[in-house]
Amino acid sequence: MRAKIGVQAMMLKEKVEQLGAYETFRKVHELGYHAIEVSQIPMTKENVSDIKRATEDFGIEVASMTAGLKPMQPGQESLTTDFDKIVRDCHTLDCDLLRIGMLPFEAMASLEKVIEFSHEVNAVAKKLQEEGIKLYYHNHHIEFTKYEGEYLLDIIRRQAPLLGFELDVHWVHRGGLNPVEVIKRYKGKVELIHLKDYRVNRVPESALESLYAGDIKGFMQQFTDIIEFAELGAGSLDFKAIIEASLDAGVRYLLVEQDDQYGRDPFDCLKDSRDYLIELGYRELF
DSSP, rough: OOOOOEEEEEGHHHHHHHHHHHHHHHHHHHTTOOOEOOOOOOHHHHHHHHHHHHHHHHTTTEEEOBBBSSSSSTTTOOOTTTTHHHHHHHHHOOOOEHHHHHSSSSTTTOOOHHHHHHHHHHHHHHHHHHHTTTEEEOSSSSSGGGTTEHHHHHHHHHHHHTTEEEEEEEHHHTTSSOOHHHHHHHHTTEEEEOOEEEEEEEOOOOOOOOHTTTTTHHHHHHHHEEEEEETTTTTSHHHHHHHHHHTTTTOOOEEEEOOOOSOOHHHHHHHHHHHHHHHHHGGGOO
């Protein structure tokens, strides 16, 4: 199966609110993308229907869908509280990959809670397998905390053997590792990759103003907080090497994402990333 480049819909959640899911997906199609990971879009009956219609009308695949193990906000769907509905939505949208977007908040500072999460999620992964759905876990940088010399991400992998992984290359890099090496190490466990660049921004004028005013602490805070999410090609990551490692690892979907567009229209950001990937020679993956 050939890999496909698509879009992570988290960055389009405001567009869905403004235009609706159908018209948002139409615009994604017009930009040349034909796969979408559904995330942070309320899975109402109307939205599920509009997404289904858009996939049929525009030839778009739902690469994967999103659900937490438990609600992280009041009223949020989760695999604990809404298992049957989530499975039904996956089947409606012909989607066999489901991903958990982040660790539960309480697990971010507790190895015990991480292990508890891993065991619970492994049990859910087994139930999902019976429905023809694979469960994946998306990393941030916190998974590269070490416990007795072992990365948290590797602990989750060991404690939840039925779980697959969606590797986000920006967050891997921010966690201090080489995304290419991590993708190679997780070969056979990864079918989803988030393509997101890592930009070191200029020191802002406000930081210099703090410095000249004698506020060294204020300057240093801004000096150390200049990392941005970026359009592909606008940062420092080696996407040729990343994509080649992903293809070798058997990845099915390479999903363009930019958590913050810093005032730019997300459709323009997606166009810039698309153009860059075509420049790199990956037109056939769209």
